[in-house]
Amino acid sequence: GENVEQHPSTLSVQEGDSAVIKCTYSDSASNYFPWYKQELGKGPQLIIDIRSNVGEKKDQRIAVTLNKTAKHFSLHITETQPEDSAVYFCAATVPNTGNQFYFGTGTSLTVIP
Amino acid sequence: GAGVSQTPSNKVTEKGKYVELRCDPISGHTALYWYRQSLGQGPEFLIYFQGTGAADDSGLPNDRFFAVRPEGSVSTLKIQRTERGDSAVYLCASSLFQRTSTDTQYFGPGTRLTVL
Numbered sequence: 001g002e003n004v005e006q007h008p009s010t011l012s013v014q015e016g017d018s019a020v021i022k023c024t025y026s027d028s029a030s031n032y033f034p035w036y037k038q039e040l041g042k043g044p045q046l047i048i049d050i051r052s053n054v055g056e057k058k059d060q061r062i063a064v065t066l067n068k069t070a071k072h073f074s075l076h077i078t079e080t081q082p083e084d085s086a087v088y089f090c091a092a093t094v095p096n097t098g099n100q101f102y103f104g105t106g107t108s109l110t111v112i113p
Numbered sequence: 114g115a116g117v118s119q120t121p122s123n124k125v126t127e128k129g130k131y132v133e134l135r136c137d138p139i140s141g142h143t144a145l146y147w148y149r150q151s152l153g154q155g156p157e158f159l160i161y162f163q164g165t166g167a168a169d170d171s172g173l174p175n176d177r178f179f180a181v182r183p184e185g186s187v188s189t190l191k192i193q194r195t196e197r198g199d200s201a202v203y204l205c206a207s208s209l210f211q212r213t214s215t216d217t218q219y220f221g222p223g224t225r226l227t228v229l
Binding site: 031 | 146204
């Protein structure tokens with residue numbers, strides 16, 4: 001099956017700085033890559049996603065880039081705020097395999113005021 | 114509109130007991146998923162329903178785990194003879210089933226299961 005690796009596992013940034021989280025995947029057939037934010041005691045919340053026919057997608061302070069050749073995708077958060085502090089998960093899915101998501105191991109982001 | 118809801122939010126049980134965890138998906142979502150999340154890890158797939166049937170149960174760890182979705186909406190995850198290693202957060206997600214593209218999954222808050 002698909003294997004998704006994520007790094008770093010922890011990340012601390014000063015408020016206002018940018019944060020970048022990177023993921024790699026193993027199955028070249030994967031075609032959908034969502035990013036989730038999980039706050040303590042809550043379920044994962046979708047923050048942005050990208051499909052394999054697109055190289056970059058942006059939504060306000062959040063952007064995701066996808067490099068299909070290298071099989072990696074990244075989350076970029078600009079102008080970070082304390083409320084961005086949470087655990088972020090990347091995921092990938094392979095079509096026609098039940099639509100299950102394969103998740104990375106998470107990045108704990110701390111934004112220091 | 115209402116999101117995915119799960120009950121109970123917390124469940125503490127003793128080793129060997131039987132537990133049921135409930136998931137109410139977003140109205141109109143035909144696909145429903147169960148995942149398990151251990152401390153410090155990402156969610157791991159357990160089972161996927163399309164309508165009333167389990168389309169993929171390859172993630173269920175053993176035959177102590179079973180899930181149903183009799184009317185194509187609410188789903189119940191059932192765990193028999195619980196073990197301490199079953200302690201985790203059990204997440205439910207739902208999505209619209211779109212034949213031509215991969216679906217976005219929306220997660221509930223999870224049920225934290227603790228087996229003593």
